[in-house]
Amino acid sequence: MKKLIPLILVMWLVPAVLSAQNNNQQSREELEHRKRELQKEIDEANDALRETKKSTKESLGQLRALRDKITLRSRLINNINEEINFINGDINTAVRDVKTLQKDLDTLKAQYAQLVIYAYKNRSSYDMLNFVFSAENFNDAIKRFQYLKQYREYRRRQAENILETQSLLNKKIESLQGQRNKRSDALKTEQEQRATLEADKKEKDEVLNKLKGREKELIADINKQKKDAQKVQLAIKAVIRREIEEARRKAAEEEAARRRIAEEKRKREEEARKAAIAAANAAKAANTNNANSSANNPPPPPVAAEKPKEEEPAATPPPRREHVLEATPEALALSENFEANRGKLPWPVDAGTIIGEFGLHKHAVVDKISVENDGIILGTAKGARVKAIFDGEVRAVVVVPGSGYVVLVMHGQYFSNYIRLQSVAVKKGDKVKTGQTIGTASTNEIENLGEVELQIFKGAAKQNPALWLRRK
Structure with a gap:
């Protein structure tokens, strides 16, 4: 052993x-x-x-x-x-x-x-x-x-x-x-x-x-940024409201056209039915007169108008869309694909960090003041390319004083908004693909870096973009 x-x-x-x-x-x-x-x-x-x-x-x-x-x-x-x-x-x-x-x-x-x-x-x-x-x-x-x-x-x-x-x-x-x-x-x-x-x-x-x-100077900057952000929000909400109203108008016109076509079809069928009845009565009367030439024989009663057939029940209507902006199959598919990529969307810049979080926060220096961001602010290289985060259609390119160019891209009922652009490479109506350049980042001279703000809306409701982008 x-x-x-x-x-x-x-x-x-x-x-x-x-x-x-x-x-x-x-x-x-x-x-x-x-x-x-x-x-x-x-x-x-x-x-x-x-x-x-x-x-x-x-x-x-x-x-x-x-x-x-x-x-x-x-x-x-x-x-x-x-x-x-x-x-x-x-x-x-x-x-x-x-x-x-x-x-x-x-x-x-x-x-x-x-x-x-x-x-x-x-x-x-x-x-x-x-x-x-x-x-x-x-x-x-x-x-x-x-x-x-x-x-x-x-x-x-x-x-x-x-x-x-x-x-x-x-x-x-x-x-x-x-x-x-x-x-x-x-x-x-x-x-x-x-x-x-x-x-x-x-x-x-x-x-x-x-x-x-420099608290007074900082407070003045904060108030200016708030005013600039309000201008941006007014412009963005005006575009989204316009898109929703346009979608509703188109949906109403399509519904009215569908009803008008259905009514015209019903009238044509009714007139055809009446004409058929009248022709049948006339033919029957003529045949009766020829067969019964004696005056003692009264003419047969006219053919009674047939009772109109009950209309067949309409086909099952298409499923109701969650939002009017998803009225078409293409828009619905785009929304669903956008939602499926939550947390996996690419960043709009090649290299950068989040220097402004979404939502309400206390100011980094002035404790008594809170600042609110409607999206996330990304710090990047000066003049860096800004890219679309998903396939979509450019619905607006506007200039907002204090915030540079603003580009809105629609993805079904979702919107990705790119604010603080120095220049743009797209126009309204353009179809864009994921990763396509839509502009360049503006420059923050005080901090010596490039800046771009990304906002995501679902209809008119703000979303936290950080939850939609993939983790670096």
């Missing part, structure tokens, strides 16, 4: 190590993936901060970039701490394995030492031959000879087990040292990130204090 200890040890250690590796592999890969993504986003925030710093004075863009960096770096530090916890677990496991292997190695060495001592004491060839030939019979001698042979083989295997166990122990010790070095590097990285985080927080506080000193 003792000679099986190293084999059992290896059989126990290998599955245990593999199981631990399999259990942790996915989590480790997720950590590494998150770490790379966070570092990428931090680099993007640094790029945005460098661009905004080119401005002559502090801006909301600088504050936003710094806050993004702080949030992302905090997540990165948490990610590193999770990695350190994994490494600590590996170190603890490796320490236990080293202790177990060392203990078993000591046992093997002690057993082998006993074998060596016994072999030394019985090293004489005469003793071995005497042991074999002192058997009572030939079979017993064969058994004794086989025993000696097995004993030598067992001693050889013991020596090999010691070497294998020693090799496994050395690998475990080497792995343990590697894990400790890895933990040391991770701790160093974590400390560096914390130092950078504190510097970012300090810079953010400085920018915030300088911006608070």
